[in-house]
Amino acid sequence: MKLLKTLAVALLVAGGLSIPILSHAEDAKKADQAKAYALTTCVVSGEKLGEMGKPMLYSYKGREIKFCCPDCQKDFDKDPAKFIKKLDEAEAKAKK
Numbered sequence: 001m002k003l004l005k006t007l008a009v010a011l012l013v014a015g016g017l018s019i020p021i022l023s024h025a026e027d028a029k030k031a032d033q034a035k036a037y038a039l040t041t042c043v044v045s046g047e048k049l050g051e052m053g054k055p056m057l058y059s060y061k062g063r064e065i066k067f068c069c070p071d072c073q074k075d076f077d078k079d080p081a082k083f084i085k086k087l088d089e090a091e092a093k094a095k096k
Helices: 002-032 070-078 080-095
Strands: 056-060 063-067
Touching: 056 070, 063 070, 063 080, 070 080
Parallel strands: none
Antiparallel strands: 056 063
């Protein structure tokens, strides 16, 4: 009987510990599936991506952002809402 109680407690503890692990795995999966970048230009400078070398990839709140250079990422970080609005407008225009 004592063995049965020990096994029951062990199963409950193991089950309780696995919930946060599974939750973290789902969050990581969502982060990997960032919304694709809709423009062929840098959202900050307007420069065509790839003209200054390989574009910089950045993930911002589940969205993929591409910059032509590191300086553009710094400018983006100062006012992300301004540039996200530009992306939203471009995506809405592309859907039409």
